[in-house]
Amino acid sequence: xxxxxxxxxxxxxxxxxxxxxxxxxxxxxxxxxxxxxxxxxxxxxxxxxxxxxxxxxxxxxxxxxxxxxxxxxxxxxxxxxxxxxxxxxxxxxxxxxxxxxxxxxxxxxxxxxxxxxxxxxxxxxxxxxxxxxxxxxxxxxxxxxxxxxxxxxxxxxxxxxxxxxxxxxxxxxxxxx
Numbered sequence: 001x002x003x004x005x006x007x008x009x010x011x012x013x014x015x016x017x018x019x020x021x022x023x024x025x026x027x028x029x030x031x032x033x034x035x036x037x038x039x040x041x042x043x044x045x046x047x048x049x050x051x052x053x054x055x056x057x058x059x060x061x062x063x064x065x066x067x068x069x070x071x072x073x074x075x076x077x078x079x080x081x082x083x084x085x086x087x088x089x090x091x092x093x094x095x096x097x098x099x100x101x102x103x104x105x106x107x108x109x110x111x112x113x114x115x116x117x118x119x120x121x122x123x124x125x126x127x128x129x130x131x132x133x134x135x136x137x138x139x140x141x142x143x144x145x146x147x148x149x150x151x152x153x154x155x156x157x158x159x160x161x162x163x164x165x166x167x168x169x170x171x172x173x174x175x176x177x
Contacts, residue, residue, distance in 0.1 A: 051167060051170060051175065056163070056166060056167070056170075058175075058176055059174065060133055060161050060166060061131065061133050061143065063143075064145065064159050065131055065145065067089045068145035068147070068157045068159070071085060071089070071099070071157055072147050075147060075149075086099075093166075094162060094165035095159050095160055095162075096159070096160040099147070100156050105120065110136075111134055111136050111142060112158055115134060115142065115158075119144070119156055129146040131144065132144045138163070140162060141166075142158060142159070143157075143160075143161060144157065144159075
């Protein structure tokens with residue numbers, strides 16, 4: 001009985017030593033990662049952010065304008081490059097971007113369709129067409145910005161924001177008081 005117990009202890013000791021030796025691999029720092037920057041990013045990500053609704057809407061409006069300018073440039077210069085710009089912006093800001101032409105308004109439903117119809121009405125009345133931010137639900141927002149083609153309004157950019165993703169991406173230094 002004692003021999004079996006002794007053999008178990010030796011076996012467990014050998015396995016434990018092998019596991020510890022296997023765990024003595026390279027650390028993130030050894031692999032060239034900036035561990036201080038990683039620790040700071042994790043620390044900042046877990047900080048509570050107190051953001052007012054006005055600040056959130058303002059941030060989304062600013063980022064939506066920035067994205068729509070980049071999308072418009074890509075649309076006018078090279079159609080093939082547009083998809084790359086859309087994908088890049090979608091990934092960077094965790095948004096969904098749609099390009100909707102006036103003629104395609106019947107494909108939309110709900111609030112996006114209402115927004116597009118409001119733009120069409122304003123255009124028919126010769127009113128200026130401005131960017132807009134709409135609340136779709138407590139968690140979702142819609143930024144819209146008309147775009148041009150050969151100096152004529154051709155459609156609208158629809159950029160869907162998530163509250164959660166926006167809050168995660170907001171740098172407190174960017175917020176307006």
